Amino acid sequence: MVQKPLHGLKVLDLTRVLAGPYATMILADMGANVIKVEMPGRGDDSRAFGPFLPDGTSAYFASLNRGKKSITLNLKKEKAREIFLELVKTSDVLVENFRPGTMEKLGLGYEKLKEVNPRLIYAASSGFGQTGPYREKPAYDMIVQGMGGIMSITGEPGRPPVRVGVSIGDITAGLFTVIGILTALYQREETGVGQMVDVSMLDCQIAILENAIARYAVNREVPGPLGTRHPSITPFQAYPTQDGYVIVACGNDTLWEKFCRAIKKEELLADERFATNPLRTKNVEILEEILKPVFQEKTTAEWLVILENAGVPAGPINTVDKLFDHPQVLARDMLKEVITPAGDRLVAANNPIKLSYADTNLNPVVPALGEHTREVLESLGFGDKYDDLVAEGVI
Amino acid sequence: MVQKPLHGLKVLDLTRVLAGPYATMILADMGANVIKVEMPGRGDDSRAFGPFLPDGTSAYFASLNRGKKSITLNLKKEKAREIFLELVKTSDVLVENFRPGTMEKLGLGYEKLKEVNPRLIYAASSGFGQTGPYREKPAYDMIVQGMGGIMSITGEPGRPPVRVGVSIGDITAGLFTVIGILTALYQREETGVGQMVDVSMLDCQIAILENAIARYAVNREVPGPLGTRHPSITPFQAYPTQDGYVIVACGNDTLWEKFCRAIKKEELLADERFATNPLRTKNVEILEEILKPVFQEKTTAEWLVILENAGVPAGPINTVDKLFDHPQVLARDMLKEVITPAGDRLVAANNPIKLSYADTNLNPVVPALGEHTREVLESLGFGDKYDDLVAEGVI
Structure with a gap:
C-alpha cells in the first residue's frame, strides 16, 4: 500500500538552477521518473555553484536534484533532437525554465511537441511568462523580488531595502508550476490530452502579496516595510x-x-x-x-x-544551525541525507508533504552528469550508437 | 474546450484566515466546487479583519475567498454534524487548518470520516503538523517565520531582525497543501481510495530554506542576513x-x-x-x-x-502601487476585480497558473456568510428543516 504517489509518471526535465529544478525535485520526491537533460560536459549551471562536497559535487545542485536521472544531450545537434523527440513520445510531462522562445529556436516548441505527443503536459516556468512586453527580458530571483513588490514591504522603515533571504521568487514559481502540472494531469484524465502550463516568477510574486494588494486597493496607501511588525495586528x-x-x-x-x-x-x-x-x-x-x-x-x-x-x-528567532537539532524538525523527519555519486553525504530539506498511504520522502541518490545516458539510450534502441554519439558531441 | 480544469471536484472547506483559505482559493480559481463551512453568526475570523469595503466586507476575506460558496454549520451541535457527514459522503476533498486534535474532539477526525467516505482526501494544514512534540502548540505565520530560520537570514547585517513582508509561512503551507491534495487525487485514480495530507507550516519553512541548509551542512558556518546581497553571487x-x-x-x-x-x-x-x-x-x-x-x-x-x-x-524596487499600472502585470491579467455580495468591487491578485486549454482565472463572486446554506441543505434533502435549524442555532 505505501508506495510513491506519482510512481510511473514520466517527466522530461530541461530545467536549470532553481525554479524549474525545485518543481521537478518535488515531482521526484513524490516518485515521478524524472529524466534531467543536461548539456554534455557542463550540465546544469548549478553544478558549478559552491560550496562543494569532498568529491566535487555542488551542495546546491545535490540538494535540488536528488532522485532524478541525468542524461546529456546537446540539443543544438540534429541527432540529439531526434533522441529528444523519442523521449517526448513516452513522457507525460516536460518542464523547462528557459527564457521564452528558446525551445522554439531549437525547433522544440510546444506546438511541435504536441504533434509528437498530444498527451504531453508542457510546463514552462520563466521570469515574466510566455506573453507580454517583458517576456524576453532576463530575470533572476533578485530582479523579480524587486519588481514584484515584496522587497518594498520587507525591511526596517527608513532603512535600505532588503532581499527575502531565500530565493522566494524562484521557489514560489516552482511550487505554482507543480500545481499547474498536477492540475493539467487531473484534467487529462477527462480530456485525454495535455496542454501548456505557463508560470511566470513575476506573476507568482503578485499572487503572494497577500493583504498588501487588498490594503492598497481599498485605501490607496502604499504599504512600506515594518521591521518585524504585522501591518494590522498588534502586538x-x-x-x-x-x-x-x-x-x-x-x-x-x-x-x-x-x-x-x-x-x-x-x-x-x-x-x-x-x-x-x-x-x-x-x-x-x-x-x-x-x-x-x-x-x-x-x-x-x-x-x-x-x-x-x-x-x-x-x-x-532560530538561526539555521538550531534547526539541525530542533525536536519538531527531527520528529517530522524534515532533514534527510542525500548521497552523491562518490558516496559523500549531505543534509537536505525533505519533502514537507506527508501522505498517510504513500511514501513522499526524498530519494537520496544524486546523479552524476550523464550517469543515465547509456541506460536511457538503450531503452530507446540507440544503445549501439553510444560511442559514436559521444564522439560527435551529441551526448 | 476551454473550461475550468478542476470543474466537478467537490471540496469541503473548513479553513479560516490564511493558510487553508489560500489553498482552497487556488482550488476554487481552478474551478473546484468549494463549499466553505463557517460558524453561524460569526464566520471565518478574517471577515473581521480591516480594511473594509463600503458594504462592510473585509478586503482581506474577499481577496482570499472569491469563488467559494459559504454555508453555516455549528459543528458543536449534533444536527450540524449529521448534515456535515452527508456533505462528506459526496465530497472529494476536505481541507481544514485547525490545531491538530480539533476535528477528533468534534468526532469528525479522519479515521471517522474515511469510514463514511473511503475516497475522501482529507488535507490538514497546521502550524507544526499532526505529529511531534510541538503538534498542539499555537502557531502564527510570525512564530513560524522566526522558528523556521527565514528571519535569521533576512534583513541587514548587525541590525534587528525583520519579518518577510508577506505571510510566507501561511502561503507556502497553502501551496504545499494544494500539491498534496492534487497528488493524492492522482494516486486515487489508481487506488480508488483517498488518504490524509498532513502539511505543517514549520516543515514548509525548512523546505524553502534553499541553499542556507546546504551551506550550513557543508561548512558549518551559520548563515546570517545580507541586506540585499546574494550569499554566493556577486555583484x-x-x-x-x-x-x-x-x-x-x-x-x-x-x-x-x-x-x-x-x-x-x-x-x-x-x-x-x-x-x-x-x-x-x-x-x-x-x-x-x-x-x-x-x-x-x-x-x-x-x-x-x-x-x-x-x-x-x-x-x-517597485512599491505596491507601481504594480497597478505595470505593463507586464496588466498584460498577464494578474490583477482582477472581485465582487462582494452588495456589488462592491475590489482589485485582487489573479491566479498565476496559465493553462493553454483551460480557464484558470479567479471567479470574482465573494460569498456572504451563509449565502448558500439553504441551497446546499436543499440539495441534501434538508430544505424543509431550514427554519428549525436556524432557530436551533445549527446553521
Whole structure:
C-alpha cells in the first residue's frame, strides 16, 4: 500500500538552477521518473555553484536534484533532437525554465511537441511568462523580488531595502508550476490530452502579496516595510530581550489579555489606547515604548516559558544551525541525507508533504552528469550508437 | 474546450484566515466546487479583519475567498454534524487548518470520516503538523517565520531582525497543501481510495530554506542576513542611485564583463580581486566601495536603460502601487476585480497558473456568510428543516 504517489509518471526535465529544478525535485520526491537533460560536459549551471562536497559535487545542485536521472544531450545537434523527440513520445510531462522562445529556436516548441505527443503536459516556468512586453527580458530571483513588490514591504522603515533571504521568487514559481502540472494531469484524465502550463516568477510574486494588494486597493496607501511588525495586528512582532529576541503574536483580544497578565502589565488592559486591536495598531509606537523595557528584564528563554505557560503564542528567532537539532524538525523527519555519486553525504530539506498511504520522502541518490545516458539510450534502441554519439558531441 | 480544469471536484472547506483559505482559493480559481463551512453568526475570523469595503466586507476575506460558496454549520451541535457527514459522503476533498486534535474532539477526525467516505482526501494544514512534540502548540505565520530560520537570514547585517513582508509561512503551507491534495487525487485514480495530507507550516519553512541548509551542512558556518546581497553571487544586490535603488544581477562571468563595460569601469576586468565569482564574493565589500559612487551619479531610470541596453539583468524596487499600472502585470491579467455580495468591487491578485486549454482565472463572486446554506441543505434533502435549524442555532 505505501508506495510513491506519482510512481510511473514520466517527466522530461530541461530545467536549470532553481525554479524549474525545485518543481521537478518535488515531482521526484513524490516518485515521478524524472529524466534531467543536461548539456554534455557542463550540465546544469548549478553544478558549478559552491560550496562543494569532498568529491566535487555542488551542495546546491545535490540538494535540488536528488532522485532524478541525468542524461546529456546537446540539443543544438540534429541527432540529439531526434533522441529528444523519442523521449517526448513516452513522457507525460516536460518542464523547462528557459527564457521564452528558446525551445522554439531549437525547433522544440510546444506546438511541435504536441504533434509528437498530444498527451504531453508542457510546463514552462520563466521570469515574466510566455506573453507580454517583458517576456524576453532576463530575470533572476533578485530582479523579480524587486519588481514584484515584496522587497518594498520587507525591511526596517527608513532603512535600505532588503532581499527575502531565500530565493522566494524562484521557489514560489516552482511550487505554482507543480500545481499547474498536477492540475493539467487531473484534467487529462477527462480530456485525454495535455496542454501548456505557463508560470511566470513575476506573476507568482503578485499572487503572494497577500493583504498588501487588498490594503492598497481599498485605501490607496502604499504599504512600506515594518521591521518585524504585522501591518494590522498588534502586538505581533519581535521584542529585544536581555540576550536576543522573542516573537509575540497576539492575534485577538483574548490573547492580548493573557499577554498583559503574563508580563505583569495588567494596567494596560484598562488603557483605552489599547482597548482593541485597531487601537493597538494605531498606537503601536506608544505601546512599543512601554513594552521595550519590560522585555529587556529577562532572557529569551525565560520569556518563552512565561508566555507559553500563559497560552500566548510566542517563539524564538532560530538561526539555521538550531534547526539541525530542533525536536519538531527531527520528529517530522524534515532533514534527510542525500548521497552523491562518490558516496559523500549531505543534509537536505525533505519533502514537507506527508501522505498517510504513500511514501513522499526524498530519494537520496544524486546523479552524476550523464550517469543515465547509456541506460536511457538503450531503452530507446540507440544503445549501439553510444560511442559514436559521444564522439560527435551529441551526448 | 476551454473550461475550468478542476470543474466537478467537490471540496469541503473548513479553513479560516490564511493558510487553508489560500489553498482552497487556488482550488476554487481552478474551478473546484468549494463549499466553505463557517460558524453561524460569526464566520471565518478574517471577515473581521480591516480594511473594509463600503458594504462592510473585509478586503482581506474577499481577496482570499472569491469563488467559494459559504454555508453555516455549528459543528458543536449534533444536527450540524449529521448534515456535515452527508456533505462528506459526496465530497472529494476536505481541507481544514485547525490545531491538530480539533476535528477528533468534534468526532469528525479522519479515521471517522474515511469510514463514511473511503475516497475522501482529507488535507490538514497546521502550524507544526499532526505529529511531534510541538503538534498542539499555537502557531502564527510570525512564530513560524522566526522558528523556521527565514528571519535569521533576512534583513541587514548587525541590525534587528525583520519579518518577510508577506505571510510566507501561511502561503507556502497553502501551496504545499494544494500539491498534496492534487497528488493524492492522482494516486486515487489508481487506488480508488483517498488518504490524509498532513502539511505543517514549520516543515514548509525548512523546505524553502534553499541553499542556507546546504551551506550550513557543508561548512558549518551559520548563515546570517545580507541586506540585499546574494550569499554566493556577486555583484547581485541593490545599489543606491541618485534617486532610489537599482538592482543588478550578474549571475555569471559574461554578465560581469558586460556590467563593467556598461558602467564604464573596464579597469575592474583586469583586477584580479574580481576575476571570478568566488573572488568577487570574497571581496564584495571592496567592490561595493568602488561601485557605490558610480551608481550615485545617475538616477534609477537612467541606470535601468544603460544596463538593459548592455544586456545586464537589472530592475527597480517597485512599491505596491507601481504594480497597478505595470505593463507586464496588466498584460498577464494578474490583477482582477472581485465582487462582494452588495456589488462592491475590489482589485485582487489573479491566479498565476496559465493553462493553454483551460480557464484558470479567479471567479470574482465573494460569498456572504451563509449565502448558500439553504441551497446546499436543499440539495441534501434538508430544505424543509431550514427554519428549525436556524432557530436551533445549527446553521
